[in-house]
Amino acid sequence: MSLDQRSTAILSHLVNAESYVSVKEIMEKFKISRRTVYYDIEKINGWLEENKLQPVDKVRGLGFGLDQETAKRIPEKIELFKTWQYDYSAKERKGWLALYLLGRDSPLFLEDLAKKVRVSRNTTIEDLKLLKEEIERFHVKLQFERKSGYRVIGEEDDKRKAIVYYLSNVLPNEGWQTLLSKIPTMLNLADSNIEDRLNLFELEELKAVQTIVAESEKDLNIHYTDDFFYSLTFRLIFFGKRLTQGKEIRIDEVEKEVLTETKEYKAACKIAQKLSYVFHVNFPHDEILYITKHLLSSRVQSSQGVFQENENTETHVLVEVVSKMVTDFQKYACVFLKERDLLEKNLLLHVKPSYYRIKYELEVENRVAELMKEKYPDVFLLTKKVIHHLEQAIGKKVNENEIALLAMHFGGWMRRTGVTPANRKQALIVCASGVGTSKLLEHQLEGLFSTVDIVGSVSLREFETNEYQVDFVVSTTPVSRKDVPVFVVSPILTEAEKESLLLNVNALVGTDVKDKSISVEGLLEIIKKHATITDKEGLEKEVRKYFSKPNSKVVVSTKPSxxxxxxxxxxxxxxxxxxxxxxxxxxxxxxxxxxxxxxxxxxxxxxxxxxxxxxxxxxxxxxxxxxxxxxxxxxxxxxxxxxxxxxxxxxxxxxxxxxxxxxxxxxxxxxxxxxxxxxxxxxxxxxxxxxxxxxxxxxxxxxxxxxxx
CATH class of the missing domain: 3.40.930.10 (Mannitol-specific EII; Chain A)
Structure with a gap:
């Protein structure tokens, strides 16, 4: 039994959890259905059984958990076996194919690439077709010649931008231990048929560069985010490999003057000196400046440094940009963010690397943007409204991923004022009477539920023939499909229908029990001890409705129009x-x-x-x-x-x-x-x-x- 990317991530989450993890938490964290959660847990249990470990424990009302001994031994098993069986996802395969091709100057045959990602020739061909189309965004081309194989052609600077992007596609988010566990698979150490010449790096080499990156944190008096720490480690390995192949970077003369003024340049000099011993090659001045760019663009968890008057000109510009953004954010949101000086100091810590990532086109892939737009659309839109100050400073558009990272910071600070954004649910309208009627109903529902997003309106025929991933459906006509809750209402809601919808939807989305000390699951367990339950699901819904029933009149907490x-x-x-x-x-x-x-x-x-x-x-x-x-x-x-x-x-x-x-x-x-x-x-x-x-x-x-x- 092998583990794919998602089941590996779920297992890692269980290993590091302090207590039991609920099904809902796994569903929300990994954006998967309840059925998929149980499917992945079954796969994990198969792997645990093969490795003579206790299976995942399932406790009603609490969720999934690992016994302490098993949780301790999983990392040990990974180290022991060296090759942790791991199936790459399609996205990971495409990323590794790109990196294998970008990590070398000579072409690679299809058979070599197929062995590296451990799939069939046909699957590798399909992956390469997708890669060929996608990689052109970096102004490089995937070229195929029958006699020599596949290679990437283009300028060195563009190739390295592609390396940075595809590293963000393949590196795990679960920590250094998980990363090390995958290294044998990445290197294909278990496959003696694959030549060493195809390996991108060695384990000892990786550990040496990781130490160099950790030491740079001390030099800069900062603490990188985990994902950047891992990414920078691998970037430096790739840059070192490119340099040993004679592939040097070239920095613009105007940029050189600006880069050498930064404290990151001094740290880059130390990094380059240490890397020269690892790769047995001298790092020229332009390569040191190139490393400086990456340090300037680093995502930072925390910084002990204090802003100094002698900081470079760009930093002074960004201080002003941050001040304008905060002023406008408060103005448009009509809020006063407490401890503004501290807010601006912390925001500068995030804006500065964002500025350099955009300026130097160091694009990485991150799910933050979609999550922010989905969970906190108001804060995301407000941040998008003030981002023009940063765009003017850079002279380039800011992508939604960078906006989302800054929106997270604004959102966190807003919660300091007592605002806690609610979890949002998605609903679909089914209407047989046309767009006009559905829009009328949509307007009424938005006024009724502050934490529900109406994702669209469809006809009855569309609903019955297509799949929709929503939490519930509101329909003006009875429907036959019941895989999600369906509430049938009039196009113009009556007061009774509004109250009924509130009761049912609140029970469904879990905002039902006002007294949080009451556990519906616990109550059902007590009933089960003293009575025979013939319809557990129906009973649970009725109990939730009972506890969500208002004492007198319905009180709706909404954002008014x-x-x-x-x-x-x-x-x-x-x-x-x-x-x-x-x-x-x-x-x-x-x-x-x-x-x-x-x-x-x-x-x-x-x-x-x-x-x-x-x-x-x-x-x-x-x-x-x-x-x-x-x-x-x-x-x-x-x-x-x-x-x-x-x-x-x-x-x-x-x-x-x-x-x-x-x-x-x-x-x-x-x-x-x-x-x-x-x-x-x-x-x-x-x-x-x-x-x-x-x-x-x-x-x-x-x-x-x-x-x-």
């Missing part, structure tokens, strides 16, 4: 005001009268502008005054003041404002949906002019309604 906040009584049209302070007071009046805010909040908004300047002016003619929730917000609210004659928030013409949206936020998250819709509305200049010249509140409401879906 723009039109739900900016209603008629919160909108004013005025000819003019005396000055900006009066504009704040007049604009806040509806919120004050309705009890959303106190007088303290109004004064706090004025004081903040006096202290920080006209930061609230977010677009031409538009300002969003706000203050901290603790300074007098009673409930979420938004008001709009339209001025025929603009009011100046500074002497600058660009700070003249006609539209004031006073925001009273209760936290860092609840208002984001409405704020996003407001931003979309004002991104169209014609809408700004339409509101400025509106003669009636009804005209304004029509525009707001159009952007509230």
């Amino acid at each position: 723009l039109h739900q906040l900016l209603t008629k009584e919160y909108i004013q049209i005025k000819k003019d005001v005396k000055d900006w302070k009066e504009a704040i007071r007049v604009g806040a009046m509806p919120l004050l009268e309705k009890g959303n805010i106190t007088e303290e909040y109004v004064q706090s908004m004025i004081n903040t502008i006096l202290q920080l300047g006209p930061y609230i002016v977010v677009a031409p003619k538009v300002a969003i005054p706000h203050a901290k929730p603790e300074n007098g917000v009673k409930k979420l609210g938004m008001s709009l003041l339209c001025l025929e004659e603009g009011v100046k928030f500074s002497q600058s013409k660009r700070h003249e404002v006609n539209l004031l949206i006073v925001l009273a936020a209760i936290d860092g998250e609840t208002h984001l949906k409405a704020l996003s819709q407001l931003t979309t509305m004002f991104s169209e200049p014609t809408n700004v002019n339409k509101l400025v010249h509106a003669q009636s509140i009804e005209t304004i409401l029509q525009t707001i309604e159009a952007y509230s879906t």
